[in-house]
Amino acid sequence: MKSFKADYVFPVCADPIKNGVVTVDDLGKIISVTDDKAQPSPDIPIEQVSGIIVPGFINTHCHTELSHMKGKIASGGGLIDFIKDILSFRAAETSEILAAAEAADQEMYVNGIVAVGDISNNSLTAPLKAKSKLYYHTFVEILGFLPESAEGLFNKALETVGEFKPQSTSITAHAPYSVSKELFKLIKRYSDTGTNLLSIHNQECEDENKFYRYKLGGFIDLYKHLGVDIGYFRPQARNSLQSIIPLLTNRQKILLVHNTCTNLKDIYFIKRFDRKINWCFCPNANIYIEKRLPKIDLFVNQGLNITLGTDSLASNSKLCILSEMLTLQQNFPTLSFDTLLKWGTINGAQFLGIDEEKGTIEVDKTPGLNLLTGVDGFKLTPDTKVKKLI
Template identity: 80%
Template sequence: MKSFIADFVYPVCADPIKNGIVTVDDAGKIISIAESQSPDQQPESMERLSGVIVPGFINTHCHTELSHLKAKIVPGNGLISFIKDVQNFRNTEKNAIIDAAEAADAEMYNNGIVAVADTSNSNFTRDLKEKSKLYYHTFVEIFGFLPESAEDLFAKALALAGEFKPQSVSITAHAPYSVSKELFKLIKRHSDSGNNLLSIHNQECEDENKFYRYKLGGFIDMYKHFGINIDYFRPQARNSLQSIIPLLTNRQKILMVHNTCTNLKDIYFIKRFDRKINWCFCPNANMYIEKRLPKVELFVNQGLNITLGTDSLASNDKLCILSEMRTLQQNIPSLSFDTLLQWGTSNGAKFLDIDSDKGTIEVGKTPGLNLITGLDGNKITPETKVKRLI
């Protein structure tokens, strides 16, 4: 067994414990959590730490198979330019993709991440996920805006998902602008029949809403660039999120990712529907691609399950949940460390249905333990660091 004592222990599910002691067994299972009655007089077998102990982080949005694109895409040119660049650069030698993905997996481990919701378009990351120290759920992502291709694309996604089993895996739509109504319906039918967690890129730029409302904006040129004829599509007179909500199942949890241009009307619109919507913010990727953050304040105090993700190294310089928390803290000072910690731990575990084991420091769980140093009271600073303990 190992015992750690720190300035504070943040169980997340309960108030912070001053001079808290956490004891774990060799498998990392929490044996006990207690407050030290004499913090200055501890046995030598107990490791004394300066900082706060928190659970392992949950990364609810990543693309490890794009890790080879790190530093290859010029930041700040907007989503449509980013999509074109990803398609131009993503195809390379398979071993190079796998090597970069394995390095990304190790980076996440060292940055205190214990579980990842990872989006895949190939089977390249299957083997690394099988041997990884991290828990992975793979979202097999479907692209296809032409109605006539829906059946074939769905069948291919189903086959790819089968290659990841018995790992945790599900089939999902990429985004409103890249999935036809017919394909959304096939995904819904599949989701209605069994377990199929969903994760959808949502409202990353103003052009997405402009396309759905008026069939105008940059996406028109993007479809031409890729040789896609969208004559069939009719403007919906409402934002993209509002347009696709009726096409989604009410039997599965759904993660809306990015939400850069989601507004209060969108949030209220969703509340009228019986849908299990969760929200993921990837602030560093938002800044990298669009040079702006979502209106995060609109989501706070709405009773919503909010999580954090890193997105891929194509749109980020590191895979670190603490870094995402820091960006939000710096731009929205009203957010407390406690709130951000909940978003980066227990809320993600709840979405992935692994909260019986991860996300909080509780007896019997194996959540992983991180040491956070360099806090200024209850605020994250540029000096704040994370060190994985177990």
Template identity: 65%
Template sequence: MKSYRADYVFSINADPIKNGIVTVDESGKIVAVSSQPTHPDVSIEQLSGILCPGFINTHCHLELSHLKNKVPKQTGLVDFIKNVQKFRNIDPAEAQDAALKADAEMYDNGIVAVGDISNSDLTIDIKSKSKLYYHTFIELFSFLPQNAKTVFDNGLELLRQFKPQSVSITPHAPYSVSKELFRLIRDYSDTHTNLLSIHNQECEDENKLYRYKTGKFLDLYEGFGIDISYFKPQARNSLQTVIPLLSNKQKILLVHNTCTNLKDIYFIKRFDRIINWCFCPGANLYIEGHLPKTELFLEQGFNITLGTDSLASNTGLNLLAEMKLLQDQVPSLTLNRLLEWGTINGAKYLGIDDEKGTLEVGKAPGLNLITGLDDFKITADTKVKRIV
């Protein structure tokens, strides 16, 4: 066993402990969290800073890691998609090497679990050998109704390849999934354990498409040779249109939410859907140049989590950096609340809160040391170091 004392221990499930001590066994399992030594024969390592559980990254695209520094910033989502498609296909060995380095980067940045989007089998071996816990979302997309069954069946085959790892199939986004494909995923989710994650309202053009059938997505479809003459405007935002198409038997993660408004939030409260939100502020700034209206989501009763998105749309995979961006946007956000979003809330969504997310006896959540805080505020000098 080994004990660590820090200026404060943020166990997340209880009030912070000043001069707290965390004791772990050889496997990393928590033996004790207290203000006094509970194992007198165990040496105590003194640390400066705060101790907290390992971070949970609920949204990443490991297989896009080779696109780091290749996609221009702040071009808007439609041009971002075009650039990803342009640069995406490279030698699989190069892509795997980049994904392996990204996995190591997350580990070094104190991340212990990841909800990761996959469109191929590229990361199966990496995840099977990783020190991190992964849940993989097999992402399905086709805006053409006639392709729905083929895309769905291909997704099930890829899901089988990922098993026995934790894996599910999920829709990509409202602008890339037909109602027919949404329904196939819903029917499957109603009868299987199938965690859901969907990109939501990343740009205003998504809402324009659904409200009026206008905006840049029309140019995108034309450029890809996709005929959407069948699609009729819905006179409502994309989120309000697709919520009824999602299963009410699975947890749903709505990711990005850059252009989600209060009417959207109130709308989904009318439905019996298990909604979780994920903010990826670094990616929002990288792609669109602005953040969601984070303050609208506070005190609404929803579970809020954090993600890094991919290295195609971010400069790094560091949840502490994501927390700082949100703190800078909404200064009233406390460190304890941001840590909740980055630990236990993500663990609850992924269904691993019995093992991770809080510093509690019997859990093995990982142990991070955060230094460089200024009166519990994250600064440019704040850093995270994995201890366990």
């Protein structure tokens, strides 16, 4: 066993402990969480550290299979051009894709991430995830806006899920603008029969809502660019999010990711439905792609369950939850350290269904321990750094 003593320990599930001491066994399981007045046995070595000890971070949205695209896409071009660039640069040798994914996995480990909700369109990363020190839940993502392709694409996704077994996986839709109503219905039918977490890209740009309401804007040009005839699609009476909510299951937890253009009317609309909605923000990717951030205050004021993600290295310079927290702190100064920490730990663990092991520093859990330095009181600063302790 080993103990770590810090200026503060933030268990997340309880008040911060001044001069806190966390004792773990050789597998990282928490044996005790106390202050220095109730230290464990003198036979247990204590490592004194300066800073705040927090649980390991949970990254609920990543694309490790896109890691080889780091630095290949110019920032600030908007989502439509970003999608075109993804399609242009995605193809690569398998060895290059896997080497970059392995480096990304190690980067997340060093940055104190202990669990990842990862988007995959194929099974290339399955061996990497099987041997990783991180916990992965893989969302096998389907894209297909033509109704006639729905069944074939869904069956292919089922095959991919089989290639990931026995790892934790589920089948999910990519985004409203890339999944037909027929395909949404197949995913709902599948989700109604067993456990199947959902993670859906939501309202990343204004063109998405314009496409659904009026069948106008950048997505019309995108489908022409791709040579896809979407003549069957008719404008809807509502925007993208309001149009797809009725197509989603009420039996599974749903993560809506990005939410850059989501407004208060959307939130009120969703509250009329019996859906288990969670909201994931990837602020650095939002800035990289669209040069804007979601209206975070709307979600905070409504008391919604919020998690954090990094998105991919195609849209981010690093895979670090602390970096996402820093960006939010800088742009929304009223966000407290306690709130940001919950978003980056226990909320993500609860969504992924691993909160019995991760997300808080509690006896018998194995959450991982991170040390944060350069914190001004309980305020993150540009000098704040994370060091993985276990």
